[in-house]
Amino acid sequence: MVMTKINNKQQYYSAMAEIESYLQKGFSNLSKEEDAQLEILSKAVEVWEMKEFPMPMHPSFPDILNYLMQYKRSSQSELAESLSISKSLLSEILNGKKQPNLDLIVNLYKSFGIDANVLLDSIAASEKQVEKRQGKKDIGPHQNGQIALRH
Numbered sequence: 001m002v003m004t005k006i007n008n009k010q011q012y013y014s015a016m017a018e019i020e021s022y023l024q025k026g027f028s029n030l031s032k033e034e035d036a037q038l039e040i041l042s043k044a045v046e047v048w049e050m051k052e053f054p055m056p057m058h059p060s061f062p063d064i065l066n067y068l069m070q071y072k073r074s075s076q077s078e079l080a081e082s083l084s085i086s087k088s089l090l091s092e093i094l095n096g097k098k099q100p101n102l103d104l105i106v107n108l109y110k111s112f113g114i115d116a117n118v119l120l121d122s123i124a125a126s127e128k129q130v131e132k133r134q135g136k137k138d139i140g141p142h143q144n145g146q147i148a149l150r151h
Contacts, residue, residue, distance in 0.1 A: 004040055006048040015041045061122040062094045068112060083107055099123060 006012050022030060022038045030038065053071050069079050080090040085104060092098040100108075105119050 006044050060125045
């Protein structure tokens with residue numbers, strides 16, 4: 001039976017196991033039926049993950065960390081330990097009081113496979129959120145010799 005919609009975690013894990021078996025077999029070794037099934041399963045998994053683990057379109061850095069805690073079902077303490085940072089630093093980052101350092105960004109990229117561009121963009125999004133809360137204007141790049149202000 002071809003699974004076109006995933007309704008629960010058991011079906012999700014079953015679909016992931018089947019996908020993994022196809023990947024281990026290798027794309028060039030798949031029959032046309034297996035290739036079609038892999039495509040169907042991949043789409044079903046993507047739909048389920050987007051529903052169960054939604055990620056904001058332009059997440060802030062704290063959004064990403066909160067998403068990881070939700071996805072991994074871990075506490076702040078557990079996430080801090082897995083990232084090799086102190087609980088207090090994680091708390092300050094989650095509350096927007098501090099920005100992550102390069103080591104933390106690299107660790108997130110390597111440990112969780114989060115795209116580096118998403119991580120870097122999230123820092124900019126975090127800074128804009130802090131500026132909005134503080135009522136500051138965003139000063140953009142120079143245009144025609146003048147500073148462009150963005151609100």
